[in-house]
Amino acid sequence: MTESLPLPVAPASIEAMSLTATIEAIRSGRLSPAEHVATVLDRLAADPFNTVITLDAERAAATAATRTAEAARGQWRGPLHGIAVGVKDLIDVAGLPTRCGSNVRRDVAPATLDAPVVARLRAAGAVVVAKLHTQEFAHGPTGDVAATGPARNPHDPGRITGGSSSGSAAAVAAGHLPLALGTDTGCSVRTPAALCGVVGLKPAYGALPTDGVFPLAESLDHVGALAADVAGTALAWAVLGGRDPDPAEPVPGLRVGVLVDEYWQPADPAIAPWVDAAVRALVAAGARVVPVRTPMIEELVAAYPLIVGNEAYATHSRALAERPDDFQPLIRERLLGFADRPAREYIEAQRTRRRLVPAFRAAVADVDVLVLATTRLRATPIGAASVEVDGRAVDVRPALLALNSPFNLTGWPAVSVPAPAPGLPIGVQIVGIRRDEHGVLDVAAALERAWR
Template identity: 55%
Template structure:
């Protein structure tokens, strides 16, 4: 699969028609071995591609993503397809009547929405191996997890099935699968991409994001959807990059630590000001995440959970159950603590961009909850969540960037402390070019 900028050029030049591109994509999805494909709208996609091919023959374009095939995480409504959220509870869900706004934006930009992709059940997990349809599988090693909860969107891009996918990110769910599958992910601030028409996990944090092969592709997609200018690589002003230090940010896998060092050294070589950055209180801040998310998730699922608990996947039920009898003041206290600590940490950071690992582990075998590391036995879920969740708690934009390493993929996060999406993506593209 061509990276999105090259694909768009091929479609615009007539070298490739939307119909031929869609035929290629459907053949790839039919041959999928990752479990990332949940449902396809073949008839709708073919009709759309045919119409766009005819339009192109007249020298017209429907938008900046004219003819580009896109897949959508199965917590996001796509008209004509059911939203099942990876759960048996929604086996009988009717087709969605309307597109979620982000899907409507894709269509308005000229994209062809081909279907729904795997999600960790109800998006409640950073691993990607818990769903009614079974686990998603990492294209780099089919015995290993993809990360979650945007498991299918990451795997479909990494496998070369699709150039662009839509995911959601509540505490990790775009960035962790991006890191484990070796692709790029963009978690903007909440609301940059509209969240309506998305099944909720935690209303305080749910964020719509995108996954693609690289930051250049994310830049083009962001511009196509939001109308923001897609400037070339380069910084409008000198950026100060802080490398997150302290025990919280130390990966259990030394290869991930190497990836952070490689990016820091690359930035220094590009003339960027790079220094160490401490993050006081980040552990206490992160501790509020499971309290708030658990309470909000349970509020959504309370009725189902009390009447249909056996239909949940066991791992999901185990995560929901402890929140059934938690007093309301615990949730309120956690929200107040989050706001206080997030404000304090944001004010403390003396950098424009924070550089840190995306995860503490690379992809682990499917079904494994705990692994042995040089640091001792480690819980997988926490290792795939704790370095990402602070930035949902702070509502900061993040670009997750793959870094070339031996063996399984690894990734880093570029977090916008004062820098916005354009600056983050520009910096990511500079890093990509320097690492090639």
Template identity: 40%
Template structure:
């Protein structure tokens, strides 16, 4: 990508965590300075973008001061030592209010950190605040929350996508260089694509969900949002509790382009931009992969049944005791979820297992699959219908259409910013085989260099 700044840009826009870490260790920057830069950017930009819902400057600066003191004493906790990071508001933090985006938990402060947050602190990262989540992460638009709607840094009239809405907006705008998100049907990759950042959904269960408020236990993932693939890898290593290890592979890469329209309509301009980017990245390795089109409808239906049943299980008592506290749209989704039958859920579990087997066979022929991350650009906040070609389609269905299959099958998938359509970002999605997180990150870090400074 060429160097283009969004309408609303802060200190960390396009910055490399690796470069910032080098400057910290060289003494030309301190963690306190970086954290203050984050706080200043948040103060300036957040009234417009509404990415952060909870910020506490004294808490953040105290963490930064400790990081500086440890470095001065020769204690280096790793690549994220002293680096400001934001955390989605459905992930528990003991020192920040965590509302899960809902009036049900207004003012709630957990007693413990989520394990992924604990690992961030142990790595020396500075937690600067909590970012807006669609209520209970149950929505892909990022505009239904106790704290309102997050806004897109490229055009504040537009949505960020969700449910990791604030995390994507915070990184895309440069308020922070890194953020944690969660992804149940695309909730990291959708806002990453619509806001112009890197968003990585790891393989299922590769990052612990302990202390993360559940939406759907069969589909939930935690992952990073970043400016660069290498930065996403560093954050992934910390929250996964291990280093990435990749075996040398002399084989030529086999890349399958998911046939346009396989998972639903795609805006022709988005399709062209993304396919052109895929050709530039992969060259002659790119080949048509039509095998997924016959599976798409069944995969979508299977995921819907699993998500609805598991979401209602989480919220059944709240729906009975205080339904009025839910956002109306989220409540209506839960009311629909209540209709899912037990036999449908059991059948969907069996179908999920079958799709995982089918994907394993497919990845005997390909190393990665590629597609648009999202088939449209960001619509205006609260829009619920969008014109794609000759069709008017549901915005929520559209933004989920190319991401949710990889939650169902638990495969690692990354969204990369590859250009703009009418001034709004578009993303290329690259999907790897089950458990091949490390290889996917390595391959994309080598191929994809985002020329945005830093």
């Protein structure tokens, strides 16, 4: 289905909940964990954007009461003491089922253990309040294909959130809660962050454990975090990554790579000016621009769908044989497309990846970070397979993946930060070449300051 891309709808009256401001209010005694969690539960219970899969209200309220009593005694479990957190329903939370957005797992038993990333948040004092919407089995970048129906963008409920961490991005963007966990195999934290107007961090591959996370493609899967702003995302990363942030790295002298090949250009004409504005802001702060060419990029990214498709089919082959009708039709079709593919296809794709990632690394060897658009399109109408932009049809799914998936293949850390654009949100992506997660967050923070 092709639709003309309508004019942006003015954002709804929503205000995201700042993680750092909420922490300060709790620490100062102006807000108790019980009050904070009660507000979050009320908002999630009344959510109009289909972000919530399971609301763990009774346990969350009881835990918040305990955190309130501890705070009154001066006992602080960690930097997230009393903070409400949502978890993508691909990640195990003890006592709750992990349904992965699918009827295939309609009757799955509750998880017996927290995934390690959830356990780290709890150890820092967080209160898990809900499991949040995901595209079925995380297989897709739109967020509108799931057993529970589409998640809806808080800026325009007729549009997609992006996926697959759809509920995590939308719940944060709607101001329901200050922090959420997501996963990212090809774009699934950064794309919904960009389309919903929040910050989304994909750490380096292997930086966070994926135990207790239902896989899409194990050789590409990452766990990430979404928050309203960079400071909140950086705090979440410090907790999840297990170390305090390094001193902020200065922007003066930063070598910013600008990708000049046609491949990296957005389709929506509203996006590119904000990427240019981000580069100019960093230059004004003392950075210098280094043009980068990536002649290997088309061949490299062609390996991505072959790796994901083959690994995902291997995971789901039995369920596809036994209960195919429980899959969403679009996801079933994509998975079955890999049913009879020869093994050499997957092996060759992984060999291509191993051969070309070093070539990509060599092409960007002279830069510290890359700055580019997060997506080629802004949020599109729910259900639209393609949209018309400047008189030409643009396929939605590739446009949401194309600028993200290369950095799952490389495993480099990347963060999407919202530009102060009018109308529908636009994300700018910062990719770490010689900067780690804290480093890309420092650059994102510099952009936030410049854009205030």
